[in-house]
Amino acid sequence: MLTDGPLILRRWREADAPTIVDCLDGDPEISRWLDRVPQPYTLADALAYVRGEVPGVDQDTFAITDADDRVLGSIGATAPEREVREIGYWLRADARGRGTATRALTLIVAWAFEQPDVARIQLRADPENAASCRVAERAGFTREGVLRHAHWNPRIGCRRDWAIYSVLRGER
Numbered sequence: 001m002l003t004d005g006p007l008i009l010r011r012w013r014e015a016d017a018p019t020i021v022d023c024l025d026g027d028p029e030i031s032r033w034l035d036r037v038p039q040p041y042t043l044a045d046a047l048a049y050v051r052g053e054v055p056g057v058d059q060d061t062f063a064i065t066d067a068d069d070r071v072l073g074s075i076g077a078t079a080p081e082r083e084v085r086e087i088g089y090w091l092r093a094d095a096r097g098r099g100t101a102t103r104a105l106t107l108i109v110a111w112a113f114e115q116p117d118v119a120r121i122q123l124r125a126d127p128e129n130a131a132s133c134r135v136a137e138r139a140g141f142t143r144e145g146v147l148r149h150a151h152w153n154p155r156i157g158c159r160r161d162w163a164i165y166s167v168l169r170g171e172r
Contacts, residue, residue, distance in 0.1 A: 141165035
């Protein structure tokens with residue numbers, strides 16, 4: 001468990017699955033920016049996520065909760081290559097715009113850098129997703145540039161850019 005006081009990152013539980021469905025199913029912002037999150041989002045999808053059984057995804061995930069254990073979102077880290085962690089996150093609609101994602105990102109960065117083999121932490125966001133880009137910047141990440149047409153988004157049927165952000169060991 002990671003915490004900054006009122007915000008807690010804890011491991012997912014199977015009992016959280018219905019709440020995940022409530023957070024993700026039909027949310028227009030999730031659908032717009034996170035095309036890898038199925039829509040509609042089902043209980044089976046949530047259980048696979050909690051159990052770490054999503055095909056092609058090897059991620060160390062945490063539930064973002066408040067002090068009352070209300071699920072606010074999710075944050076996780078993958079290891080796309082040696083000494084690198086890539087962070088992904090989402091928040092439920094009513095938790096956005098309050099600094100929650102920035103605080104959660106700050107917590108997971110500190111946790112990742114506690115591991116001696118991590119030299120770089122990065123994240124990607126659509127440059128048009130201003131909220132996600134602000135989260136990265138407020139958490140101390142440096143915007144390195146834009147990977148042009150780097151990702152095919154099957155939901156909207158076109159290629160999208162990714163802004164790439166990073167923080168290196170010793171910069172925090």
